[in-house]
C-alpha cells in the first residue's frame with residue numbers, strides 16, 4: 001500500500017508525542033507506528049465488533065451498559081509492542097473508563113490486574 005501524505009493533525013500528534021511524558025520512550029515511536037497503521041485500525045474495528053460493550057474494569061457504571069469506544073492494550077504497546085495484536089491483550093472500554101485507566105497509567109499505578117477475566121487471560125502478567 002502506498003504511504004499517503006500525513007494530515008495536519010497527524011503531524012501535530014507526532015510533535016506532541018516527541019515532547020513526551022511517556023515512560024517507555026524507546027518503544028514509543030514503534031507504538032506510534034502501530035497505532036497509526038492500517039492493520040491496527042482494522043484490528044481495532046474487528047475487536048470492537050466482537051466486544052461491543054465496555055468491560056467497566058473500575059466499576060464506574062455497574063448499572064449502565066456503555067458501548068466500546070476505545071480498544072485498550074492491557075500491557076501497553078510501549079512496553080510490549082509484540083503484544084499489540086494479541087487478542088488476549090485487548091480490552092473494550094468506553095471513553096470514561098479509558099481516561100481513568102490512562103490517568104492511572106500516567107501516575108505509574110498498575111492497571112493490568114483490573115482486566116482479569118477480560119480479553120483472554122493467557123498472558124503472564126508481571
Ligand SMILES: [Zn+2]
Nearest residue numbers: 054056094097
Ligand atoms: Zn466504561
